Amino acid sequence: MKKRRWKKIIALSLLFTFLGFNHIPAEPLPQDNPDESQKENEIEIEIEEPKNLYALSACLMDADSGRILFGKEEDVHRANASTTKIMTLIITLEHADLNEVVTFSDYAASQPDVQLNGASGEQFLLKDLCFSLMLESHNDSAVAIAEHVAGSVEAFAGLMNEKAAELGCMDTYFITPNGLDKEDENGFHGTTAADLARIMSYCINESPMKETFLEITQTPSYSFSNIERTRSYNCNNHNRFLTMMDGAISGKTGFTGNAGYCYVGALRRDDRTFVVALLGCGWPNNKNYKWADTKQLMQYGIDSFEKVNLLDLEIPKEAEYPLEIRGAKTEDYSRIKKAEVWCGTSGKQTENILLRKDECIEFKLERKQSLKAPVEEGTAVGTLKYMLNGQVVREEELVLKDSVPAWDYRYSCLRLVDLFSL
Numbered sequence: 001m002k003k004r005r006w007k008k009i010i011a012l013s014l015l016f017t018f019l020g021f022n023h024i025p026a027e028p029l030p031q032d033n034p035d036e037s038q039k040e041n042e043i044e045i046e047i048e049e050p051k052n053l054y055a056l057s058a059c060l061m062d063a064d065s066g067r068i069l070f071g072k073e074e075d076v077h078r079a080n081a082s083t084t085k086i087m088t089l090i091i092t093l094e095h096a097d098l099n100e101v102v103t104f105s106d107y108a109a110s111q112p113d114v115q116l117n118g119a120s121g122e123q124f125l126l127k128d129l130c131f132s133l134m135l136e137s138h139n140d141s142a143v144a145i146a147e148h149v150a151g152s153v154e155a156f157a158g159l160m161n162e163k164a165a166e167l168g169c170m171d172t173y174f175i176t177p178n179g180l181d182k183e184d185e186n187g188f189h190g191t192t193a194a195d196l197a198r199i200m201s202y203c204i205n206e207s208p209m210k211e212t213f214l215e216i217t218q219t220p221s222y223s224f225s226n227i228e229r230t231r232s233y234n235c236n237n238h239n240r241f242l243t244m245m246d247g248a249i250s251g252k253t254g255f256t257g258n259a260g261y262c263y264v265g266a267l268r269r270d271d272r273t274f275v276v277a278l279l280g281c282g283w284p285n286n287k288n289y290k291w292a293d294t295k296q297l298m299q300y301g302i303d304s305f306e307k308v309n310l311l312d313l314e315i316p317k318e319a320e321y322p323l324e325i326r327g328a329k330t331e332d333y334s335r336i337k338k339a340e341v342w343c344g345t346s347g348k349q350t351e352n353i354l355l356r357k358d359e360c361i362e363f364k365l366e367r368k369q370s371l372k373a374p375v376e377e378g379t380a381v382g383t384l385k386y387m388l389n390g391q392v393v394r395e396e397e398l399v400l401k402d403s404v405p406a407w408d409y410r411y412s413c414l415r416l417v418d419l420f421s422l
Contacts, residue, residue, distance in 0.1 A: 276298060366382050
């Protein structure tokens with residue numbers, strides 16, 4: 001009888017203990033060593049940015065992340081001449097079969113130089129006209145392609161503007177497929193250096209037709225005939241940058257009286273891909289300014305930036321430190337169960353980014369310190385932001401790794417029954 005009485009006393013004591021005192025403070029968070037942080041901050045690297053550029057607008061972009069590495073009036077809307085044709089080509093590749101036959105219209109045949117001199121009614125393979133478009137920058141080929149793909153130049157321009165908006169190019173407005181100067185009630189044909197770099201980055205990195213785009217824009221020369229085999233044509237690539245620097249992979253020149261000399265080009269070196277876009281880079285007789293600017297910007301990118309995988313960085317200890325769960329049900333009455341938190345990515349975000357050698361990623365952490373049981377696995381408890389120069393380059397959600405049930409009266413009664421049955 002005494003033995004059973006002592007069991008009851010012990011059981012009730014344990015029950016009251018957990019009902020009244022089951023809140024155990026979280027352990028103190030570990031602190032970083034201030035001496036080590038101070039030593040890291042003492043290391044200073046001086047980087048000289050590009051200067052004395054000829055272009056009115058210039059942009060150097062990391063094609064993989066879309067980060068602008070250097071800009072000069074990169075968000076100013078300007079005429080961009082035949083650099084427009086990179087958009088014309090990618091729209092064509094994504095909407096049509098290159099083996100289709102294209103018939104020149106009267107309007108296409110009437111386009112000004114530079115032109116293929118296709119005659120009204122003359123037919124060509126779409127593939128051949130794409131080489132004419134990109135290697136020789138033929139304006140009549142651009143219009144023939146646009147009319148074939150979309151039915152009219154206006155409809156094709158609609159496709160171009162839809163794609164620009166899809167890519168986040170909010171300061172771009174296309175009217176023509178060849179980039180000739182034109183204006184309507186909505187504004188004038190043009191883009192920004194930043195938007196042009198974004199379009200090129202898409203063409204070489206993201207488009208499902210990127211390999212074909214690169215094949216066409218890298219071809220040194222190309223010969224073809226019309227469908228009737230009555231005339232033959234030879235096209236030579238005017239993108240001199242392809243032979244100027246190791247790793248050059250694509251590019252497009254452009255010129256109109258309003259736009260001046262323009263250029264957009266890409267270079268891939270090791271695991272880094274750079275895109276340079278230039279608008280208003282001199283007027284006759286300064287057609288070589290664009291090559292000087294491009295080389296300076298590309299060399300700056302090669303010398304100054306390194307690729308960093310954000311997922312390899314050491315995140316703040318607080319982000320993964322155990323979270324206190326108040327009122328949690330435990331199995332052994334000796335401690336409060338704590339659920340760990342982990343970093344999970346929500347949505348498509350940057351993992352790799354080019355950092356200048358004097359830059360570093362900083363973290364901004366927002367997380368709860370405790371929760372009340374019960375809690376479910378995957379419950380959001382905070383966010384971890386990767387900051388670069390005050391801008392968020394990646395954001396991760398912190399969630400509970402485990403479910404944690406609550407200590408409630410029903411569970412208490414069940415446990416008491418178990419104890420009394422001993």
